[in-house]
Amino acid sequence: MKPKQQRLMLVLLGLGAVAAAALLALSALKDQAAFFYAPGDVKRTGLPLGRAVRLGGMVEDGSIKRQADGVSIRFVVTDGVATVPVAFSGITPDLFREGSGVVAEGRFSPDGSFTATNLLAKHDEKYMPPQMAGKMHETKTLR
Structure with missing residues (x-):
């Protein structure tokens, strides 16, 4: 083999x-x-049992129920389909x-419920931290 053919062969193998x-x-x-499963995806494809997944959607209005221990809550996630x-x-x-976006990390139970270990709240693209809301309209004069 010629050196040119060897280089070509090495490039093709690489x-x-x-x-x-x-x-x-x-x-x-x-x-x-x-990135996450929506409730409609879960309804259509079945429960991904036995592994950690993310469930995303909107917190249904009127569904947040705080438990007596003060740290446990139950709520319903919806995507308009399921x-x-x-x-x-x-x-x-x-x-x-309620009414805001959420991504819950956790596992599905065989009964179709979801046990979350972590919650990530989502906001719309117009969100601005409260500390910055008032400062956006302040102007500084240059000297």
């Missing part, structure tokens, strides 16, 4: 190895590719309220 590695990585991540009851024990984020 590209093949990179492509194989990418395919293996994609096949390993195919179940985890979604609903999923969620139980969480811990401190909720400041933005967590």
